[in-house]
Amino acid sequence: MDDPAFDVETDLQTQSILLAAANHDTASLRNLLRNSSANVQDAETGFTPLHAAIAACEPDADEDTKEVNGHTNGDTNGAKENIKQQEVDAAVKTMKLLFENGAIWNDLDSNGETPGCIAHRLGLKALYELCVDAGVRAELLLSRLDEYQPLGDAESDEEEDDEEDDEGAETTAQDVEVVDMSQEDAQGDESTENPNYLASTLTFDRDRLLDGSANGVMMEWETTLMRRSAELLLPTSGLRVLNVGHGMGIIDGIIQEKQPKSHHIIEAHPDVINRMKEQGWHEKPGVVIHEGRWQDIVPALVEKGELFDAIYFDTFAEEYKALREFFTEYVIGLLDPAGGSDGEGGRFGFFNGMGADRQVVYDVYNKIVEIDLFEAGFDTEWETISVPNLDKQGEWEGVRRKYWVLDEYKLPTCSFIG
Ligand SMILES: C[S@@+](CC[C@H](N)C(=O)[O-])C[C@H]1O[C@@H](n2cnc3c(N)ncnc32)[C@H](O)[C@@H]1O
Structure with missing residues (x-):
């Protein structure tokens, strides 16, 4: 114009x-x-x-x-x-x-x-x-629209109806002007998509794990968060644990200190799996390693009727949708409702880092995740943990993107409602 x-x-x-x-x-x-x-x-x-x-x-x-x-x-x-x-x-x-x-x-x-x-x-x-x-x-609303699928089959008359339905959905989306946060997070960076990440070569340093594009996969400063998560999920020894995402093995190391009865680990990246082998993870007490993406492994565990007292989830280069799918579709089948240290039900935890490069987005995610967890049948308890000034500590030097800029971490522990 x-x-x-x-x-x-x-x-x-x-x-x-x-x-x-x-x-x-x-x-x-x-x-x-x-x-x-x-x-x-x-x-x-x-x-x-x-x-x-x-x-x-x-x-x-x-x-x-x-x-x-x-x-x-x-x-x-x-x-x-x-x-x-x-x-x-x-x-x-x-x-x-x-x-x-x-x-x-x-x-x-x-x-x-x-x-x-x-x-x-x-x-x-x-x-x-x-x-x-x-x-x-x-x-x-955006996530509901994402789930929206036109009803009916692809036959003649119904096809027209479907088109109308589609238009209706589009109009709604435009009317409310929703913007997908997850797109803002990744900012079109293909290196942070799961298949690309899994194909990249990783670098293991003493205090960090970086992918092939220098994205921080895991960093040692998160140890406090991992330790507290493990303490809340495993108050006693002798429990059955599933951890999704080995990374630097920080939480798995802490879980081992708690002498679990069984300790399943799902890990998809070949470099991490090789390192686990070098470090003798296969021989550690109770450890069962599942090599592959959780999406390919977890359905078989559910089918087998494998039950756990504690489940922790911390993957990388996945959208919020993946975490939601995990707790909505699978945790319900994997967590023992009569398990846990007191027999009152197992506990589920996850790394709560979505949107942590901007306070307002983090707060939005926290509310959404709590609503989604509730709909999936979980009560969530939140614990606030202070995070030191990572900039001052020079943590981000050589890291492509600061994925954490906040002063406080909200640690979630979930259990079945009622
Ligand atoms: C942030 S790290 C986990 C850090 C871990 N909590 C610790 O304490 O060191 C994420 C891990 O999840 C793995 N991963 C990413 N996508 C996965 C998937 N779809 N299935 C299984 N593991 C995955 C990555 O290879 C990486 O080892």
Whole structure:
């Protein structure tokens, strides 16, 4: 579209929407959204109306100075708090209106921030929670649409119906403007797809395991997380354990310390399997190694009626969908409902690292995984563990992408409901 008049008009419309959003002027915004999208972006800042509505609540630098210099008294402080609360309330209304009109929760501005990132940075909890909830709604809908399959066979009349159904599904997806988080995570990086990863050559260093593209597969800093997971899953010795993904063998080493009755390990990468052989894993007490992808191994274990007191899952280069498939389809058949250290049922745990390169995405994933676990029949207990500053420790030197930037890890332990 090369009509300059059209460009100017579009730009004006964009600026009007952004201004109305920043002013929390819901009346004007509602009018403007009748003919325009809620997902316009400023060409320079990359701000969407959501970014603008949140950023407008940032306190002026002047106000901070006044406070620091002690020029405020209790009264003005109270009045200021009031104004701030009114501003946040107005921002909440504006954001709700934008979400009702299909605003995308995780668009990036030119600073690389989503609206939720700005709310988090400014400590605006109510606004942050709105972003997280919008993310959960969008992603749950996306996963449901992903499962959607047109009914009926491919015969003549029904084919037409199917097409209509398909169109219906597409319209729904566009209406709510959902964006797949897992795509954002992988950012089209083919090296992080499971078949490519499994075909790559691995490098084992003292404190890290890297794939052929220098992606961090496993790192020693995760030992604290592995140890705590093993403690919660195996409170006593003599239990039957299944671990999916050997990696550096950190959790498997800790499981061995707990003297399990049996210790099954599923591992797919040939380099990891070779290293396991070099290190004598095949001879360790109770160890049974299953070589191959869990997708090819687990169905046979279920068929055999193999039962476990504890299951841990930590693979690499797989989407969230794979983890969900694992606990929805298989854990139910592998975990002994009368097992565990107290006979009250086995426990399931997994490495909870989805979306950990951005706080808001991590929080969205945590809510989604809890909902999906509940639907699959599990109660989840969460334990928060501090993670040291990995940048300061130089952990990421030579690693392609920081897959962890957060201060806290949420450790999940799942057991059957009831
Ligand atoms: C992050 S590491 C596991 C680290 C381990 N928890 C530890 O404590 O060292 C992931 C492991 O899963 C393996 N893996 C990846 N995809 C797999 C699949 N589909 N089936 C089985 N293992 C897989 C990788 O080869 C890698 O050894």
